[in-house]
Amino acid sequence: MQYDPIKRVLGKAFNRTPFLRKVFYSLLDMLLLRAWHVSRELKKWGKSHSGKELKILDAGSGFGQYTYRMSRLFPLSQIKGVDVKEEQIADCNQFFTRIGKGEQVHFEEADLTKFNESEVYDLVLSVDVMEHILEDEQVFRNFNASLKPGGVLFISTPSDQGGSDSHDHDHEEDVHGFIDEHVRDGYGVTDIREKLERAGFSDIDVRYTYGKPGKISWRLSMKYPIQMLGVSKIFFVLLPFYYLIAYPVSALLNYFDVHGKHETGTGLMVKAEKPSK
Numbered sequence: 001m002q003y004d005p006i007k008r009v010l011g012k013a014f015n016r017t018p019f020l021r022k023v024f025y026s027l028l029d030m031l032l033l034r035a036w037h038v039s040r041e042l043k044k045w046g047k048s049h050s051g052k053e054l055k056i057l058d059a060g061s062g063f064g065q066y067t068y069r070m071s072r073l074f075p076l077s078q079i080k081g082v083d084v085k086e087e088q089i090a091d092c093n094q095f096f097t098r099i100g101k102g103e104q105v106h107f108e109e110a111d112l113t114k115f116n117e118s119e120v121y122d123l124v125l126s127v128d129v130m131e132h133i134l135e136d137e138q139v140f141r142n143f144n145a146s147l148k149p150g151g152v153l154f155i156s157t158p159s160d161q162g163g164s165d166s167h168d169h170d171h172e173e174d175v176h177g178f179i180d181e182h183v184r185d186g187y188g189v190t191d192i193r194e195k196l197e198r199a200g201f202s203d204i205d206v207r208y209t210y211g212k213p214g215k216i217s218w219r220l221s222m223k224y225p226i227q228m229l230g231v232s233k234i235f236f237v238l239l240p241f242y243y244l245i246a247y248p249v250s251a252l253l254n255y256f257d258v259h260g261k262h263e264t265g266t267g268l269m270v271k272a273e274k275p276s277k
Contacts, residue, residue: 013236015091018099025065030247031221034156036258037209037269038066038127041154045123046073054122057082057146059112059139060129064092070125071096071105082110112139117146127156131182140199147274153201155270158186159208162266187268201272209269211262217253220246 014024029035054077058067061081070079083089092107113135124143130136143153189206196204210218225242228235 015095018095021095022068022099024063025068028063028065029069031250033210033214033217033221033254033257034127034267035065035069036254037267038125038154038156039069040258041269041271042070042073042125045152045154049074049122052076052122054078055120055148056080057121057124059115059124059126059143060132061092061107062088062127064088064095064107066125066127067092067096067105067107071101075104077104079105081105081107082112082115083107084109084111112142114142115139115146116142119146119148121147122151123147124151124153126154128158130155130157131184131186134183136184137195137199140196140201144200144274149274150276151274153196153270153272153274155192155268155272156209157192157268157270158182159210159264159266159268160186160188160191161208161264162186186266189268192268192270196270196272200274202275203271203273205271207269208262208265209257209267211257211260211265213253213260214257214265214267217250217257220253221250 014020014027029039054074056070056074056077056079058064058070058079058081061067061083062085064081067079067081070077081089081092086109089107089109093102096102096105096107112129112133124147126143130139133139147153189208193204193206221243225235225239228238228242
């Protein structure tokens with residue numbers, strides 16, 4: 001089973017109107033545990049940057065989910081989203097223009113291994129991107145160069161403890177289906193910290209996500225529904241009834257995962273700062 005085709009089907013279904021697109025973003029924010037972790041970090045960082053005019057880069061913007069969240073969290077910000085997929089760039093530019101955010105938010109096609117805008121951004125966010133890029137240290141150097149002194153980088157990525165969007169090794173065929181597009185199975189804590197240090201970052205905080213509560217939640221909220229949709233689209237009709245039962249449990253598990261400390265986990269949440277001059 002491939003994960004991206006299911007996401008594209010869902011994206012197309014919810015992209016009929018701006019309202020449905022916003023509903024889609026809200027559903028992703030509710031269901032994706034990584035969105036819970038990213039949102040918590042952004043809110044914590046935002047407390048010390050309230051009311052400031054910020055420059056933000058969404059590095060690997062995809063559907064624009066996190067760009068939309070940041071445009072609301074930081075209304076005075078200027079946000080650029082970059083992605084290698086031309087069709088997604090055009091789609092996101094069209095959507096954000098339609099909802100009146102065209103002056104605040106802009107999307108461009110870009111290769112992160114070549115992206116470098118000297119000391120432009122206060123914040124760089126990269127969610128589920130680095131596991132797709134072989135030349136990761138070059139990208140980390142580009143992020144560092146593009147940040148202002150004192151700027152912050154947030155990364156959400158799979159760990160080497162069974163990550164790469166599988167989060168479950170019960171069935172080997174499932175694992176391969178979920179990680180076909182990844183160039184590495186995940187990062188070790190020491191590995192990504194050392195790479196970021198070599199790229200020029202300091203004050204690096206790396207913590208595990210998708211601990212025991214998150215693994216269960218992921219199966220309930222994402223893995224099982226996606227598997228059902230992979231069997232037949234008729235399950236679109238049944239999904240609302242499934243989530244009426246599953247989501248309260250999943251949300252509680254997400255809360256424990258976000259607010260707990262995990263000795264291991266299948267995801268990583270990374271914060272790194274560019275030293276001030």
